Amino acid sequence: MQGNHKVVTALPPDTADLRERILDLKETRDAIILAHNYQPGEIQDLADFVGDSLELSRSAARAEGRVIVFCGVDFMAETAAILSPHKTVLLPAGDACCPMAAMITAEDVRMLRGRHPDAAVVAYVNTSAVVKAESDICCTSANAVRVVNSVSEDQVLFLPDRNLGLYVARFTEKEILSWDGYCYVHDQYTREDVIAAQQQHPEAELLVHPECRPEVIDLADHVYSTSGMIRQACGGKNKEYIIGTEVGLLYRLRKLCPEKQCYSLSARAVCANMKKTTLDMLYRSLQSLSPRVTVGEPTASRARAAIERMLAI
Ligand code: 13P
Ligand code: SF4
Numbered sequence: 001m002q003g004n005h006k007v008v009t010a011l012p013p014d015t016a017d018l019r020e021r022i023l024d025l026k027e028t029r030d031a032i033i034l035a036h037n038y039q040p041g042e043i044q045d046l047a048d049f050v051g052d053s054l055e056l057s058r059s060a061a062r063a064e065g066r067v068i069v070f071c072g073v074d075f076m077a078e079t080a081a082i083l084s085p086h087k088t089v090l091l092p093a094g095d096a097c098c099p100m101a102a103m104i105t106a107e108d109v110r111m112l113r114g115r116h117p118d119a120a121v122v123a124y125v126n127t128s129a130v131v132k133a134e135s136d137i138c139c140t141s142a143n144a145v146r147v148v149n150s151v152s153e154d155q156v157l158f159l160p161d162r163n164l165g166l167y168v169a170r171f172t173e174k175e176i177l178s179w180d181g182y183c184y185v186h187d188q189y190t191r192e193d194v195i196a197a198q199q200q201h202p203e204a205e206l207l208v209h210p211e212c213r214p215e216v217i218d219l220a221d222h223v224y225s226t227s228g229m230i231r232q233a234c235g236g237k238n239k240e241y242i243i244g245t246e247v248g249l250l251y252r253l254r255k256l257c258p259e260k261q262c263y264s265l266s267a268r269a270v271c272a273n274m275k276k277t278t279l280d281m282l283y284r285s286l287q288s289l290s291p292r293v294t295v296g297e298p299t300a301s302r303a304r305a306a307i308e309r310m311l312a313i
Helices: 015-029 041-046 053-062 074-083 106-115 129-133 144-150 162-169 191-200 226-235 248-256 279-288 299-311
Strands: 031-036 049-051 067-071 088-090 120-124 137-139 155-159 175-178 205-208 240-244 261-264
Touching (some): 015 041, 015 279, 031 053, 041 248, 041 279, 049 053, 067 279, 074 299, 106 120, 106 129, 129 299, 137 144, 137 299, 155 162, 162 175, 191 205, 248 261
Parallel strands (some): 031 049, 031 067, 067 088, 120 155, 155 175
16 A cells, blocks of 8 residues: 655656746746846747847846846846846846956945046946946946947046956047956957967958957957847858857857857857856746845945946937
8 A cells, every 4th residue: 555655756857848847937927037148058048038238137127027037147137136126036046146246346446436536437237236336337248338438527437347448448538447357258368269260260250259358359350249249140241250258159149040150269268157057947946936136225226327327328
């Protein structure tokens, strides 16, 4: 006699079943799934919207439903929580962070303001909420030049990415004082990587992210945000492209324009934190409504002002 016996298993359900369960739970929770262009392929495939930081900020600001599931890293989910304070914002890989964002603190920004009282503070969205709250305006890699040129001050404290600051300085009359932060994924590309890739693919156009070092940017045909690269590669006349950004973008490009040949500038370009999200985490997050990301007041209101000033441009 078996009695009231149930078999429980630690084995994960197969992926197709898990996908179905995530989609069902998404409906039940009235949730929307946002994913950054660097997320693993199976996460991109399930998302309602995949994009760059600027597009994701805009999607978070106008999202319907009660829950935003953010498949990305901490600062992106914080931005969504700031822009949609009445929604539940979930970061399935709760410890996914951006090491560059962690390179500057709110205290650092206050110290900089004390030293340069006449400068505008422009914060890359790759910053924590408390750093945004100390800033005048945010920017992303897609709009950094426009944002810097939009401020009335002649001097700009640009933080935290020195490479993006150096890139912006090429297109403005303003004096740019950059914080010495960097993205370890993009900062590692070298001239030698470019020369080797171009020798292998002599017909390919080189597209790089503005977080790359100046000597790499000097060799590029175009410098774009991740979604800008997609527009150029899928819409451009060339058949081949060398992609100077995190390898996750290659998945997106192969899906959106399989007729184009896209090669990674370097197989080393992997953002470990962007790769933390799994289908299992996504399911559990929707089930438990955690890990939840919240930003308290007055930080949220002050950071929102800097983000909304950017979105208005
Ligand atoms: P994008 O805004 O171009 O998507 O870049 C975000 C990022 O984290 C780059 O490393
Ligand atoms: Fe941060 Fe670089 Fe990863 Fe983007 S790729 S999230 S900037 S560490």
